[in-house]
Amino acid sequence: MSAQSVWWQRRGDPPTQPEGPDSPGPDEVFDAVVVGAGVTGLATALELVRAGRSVLVVEARHPGAVTSGRTTGKVSALQGTTLSELRRKHGDSARVPAYVDSSLAALDWVAAFCEEHRVATSRRDALTYAASRDEVPTVREEHEAALSLGLPVRYETAPDLPVPAHAATVLPDQLQLDPVELVLAMLEQVRSGGGRLLTGRRVQRLRQRGEVVHVLGEDGLDVRGRHVVLATGAPVVDRRMHFARLTAQRSYLMAFSHPDPPEVMALSAGSPGRSWRGGELDGRRLLLVGGEGHETGRGPRESSRVDRLREWSQEHFPDAVELGAWSAQDYMSLDGLPLVGGLGGPSSSVSVATGYRKWGLTSGIAAGIALAGAQTGSPAPWADELYTRLPRLRDLPAFLGVQAGVTLGEVGALASGVRRPPSRAAVEAGGCAALPVCTHLGGTLRWNDHEQTYDCPLHGSRFSADGEVLEGPATRSLARVPALPRLPGTGGRSST
Structure with missing residues (x-):
């Protein structure tokens, strides 16, 4: 079976274009150079070109090549047990309501963009469910956290699901989509707004000269911007040791054809986690199943994790026919919140965005909105509380x-x-x-x-x-x- 995501299987990877009509001139300086053409980079670039800024996007491979093109395609403000975990870490801090506000803003942004540009979406209930009785208190805690933060969740003691479920908290009217279709539509709008794209060019270092940042890399890459956004997962230039404040995690996904896929987006509350949803792709009914997350490069063989996911899928969805299996990588920060903001040090004109804890289609869009707003003088109302923070003593453990x-x-x-x-x-x-x-x-x-x-x-x-x-x-x-x-x-x- 293919290790390529089901979203790219139907298209084939696009070729890279290290040189082409978008290549900058030797003395050209952009208002912003965005490194990375996933949803974060493209959302940033799109918001900037809408504001009349000149933007160049630089991508090492091709747009959507990494995490953005390998997700399950969920955009939701209910994210497993995220809200209760953040409440435990941050208590009554305003950061947690700000996180919810950012998720809702991203959901609205994606819905409006997809409607305007004819990207197919489906509205679905998002569920966090208890796969065993031991997980019921966890689901109840998530439900109460979501309610207290203003989300219109409902609690079900006997959810009607095709897998064992002892309780669930349900948030209606969330979104699912083909993430690659979203990426390609965003890229089209960036370019139609005057933004430009270089692919097949890997950035390796930055050099600031006055108010201009030189973005340097392979094959003599040297492009210039007044501001640089590193939207690359882990920052590829890292003067604040973000890599030491992040944990890289891989999770596994499988796609199946199925005669009657579920009409919800579900995520179990315990371990091992199981994420699943139904959908349709090219007129074919689709089942997506994910899970078996772990820290990258650690633990049992990766193929054994895929085997466990396959066995679970066959047990609970016996009519499923496998189409492919692949994996994706995301990052967890020390405090569970996205790391978004200035790189610091001598590169005050450089920003980073990472740490989405496997919810990049939501938090990555929010990060793009915030980063662009900071440059254009239209800050998102939740951005300062959510993103502007220094390491604290309680981060030490x-x-x-x-x-x-x-x-x-x-x-x-x-x-x-x-x-x-x-x-x-x-x-x-x-x-x-x-x-x-x-x-x-x-x-x-x-x-x-x-x-x-x-x-x-x-x-x-x-x-x-x-x-x-x-x-x-x-x-x-x-x-x-x-x-x-x-x-x-x-x-x-x-x-x-």
Whole structure:
């Protein structure tokens, strides 16, 4: 089965265009350079071009290549157990109501955009449900948190679902869609508004000269902007050590054709989590199932996680016919809220956006609205309370926990081993294989047997079998070493 998301299966990945009509002139300076063409970057760019700003979007691969094109396509203000978790972390702080306000603003933005530009959407109930009786108190807590924050949820003690469910909190009238259709429509509107796009150009560093920031990267990339937005998941330029304030997490998704898919968007409250929804794609009824989340590069083999997800789907949806299985990566911050705002240090004209805890189609849109508003003098009413905050003393335990996890991840990677044959492409390229040492901070990489990638257990950088950067804070390809001679008993393969 394909490891490509079902959204890209129907289209095929678009080609990259390192050069073309959008390439800037040698002395051209943009009002904003946006790095990353997912929903955050494109929402920022679109809001800026609507305000009359000149914008260049720079993307290392192609628009929607990473997380935005690999989600389940849910846009919702009810996000599993997020609200109760934030209440426990932040108490009565105004940050939690601001988070809800940002989610509702993003939902309204997406609904209005899709209606105007004919992007297909469906309105659905969003549910957080208890898959076992032990999870009922968790669901009740989420329900009460949502009610107290003004969301019109209802509580069901016996929800009618196709899976075991002992209680549910339900928020009506949320959105589901094809995320790639959204990305491509947003890109079209950015370009029709005068924005420009460079693809296949990876940014590696920034250099500020007065009021102009030089965005530098592979193949001599040097573009200039008065402001730069890093909308790349983990910031690829990181003077405030955001990578140490984030945990990279992967989760797995499967698509099935199904004769009668559910008409709700559901997420279980416990562990292991299960996220599922129905839908329609190209006239075919569709079931999407996600879950088995874990910290990138750590724990059991990735293929075993997909197998568990497949077994669960077959048990509860026996008529489902598998179409594909893939995974996506997102980031958790220390305090559970998105990290959005200035990079700090000498680059005061650089902003970052990350930490969406797997709800990027909602929080990523909100981040784009806020970042553009900050530049145009039209700030979102919830942005200052939600995003403008310094690390606090109570963040210290979470910070130490992240660093302990990083250490354990490195130990686990060393213990599990990373030796594997060089890829066929590596051999064809000259008998060399990638050296499995992360180019970010030297972490020992683990082989991901589901996606055929090298994954870093420290900060979530990922590389192809041939060593090319796929995502994460790393910006440079893996070093390459000559393949060792074939060894007896290895099936004609060699090891690195």
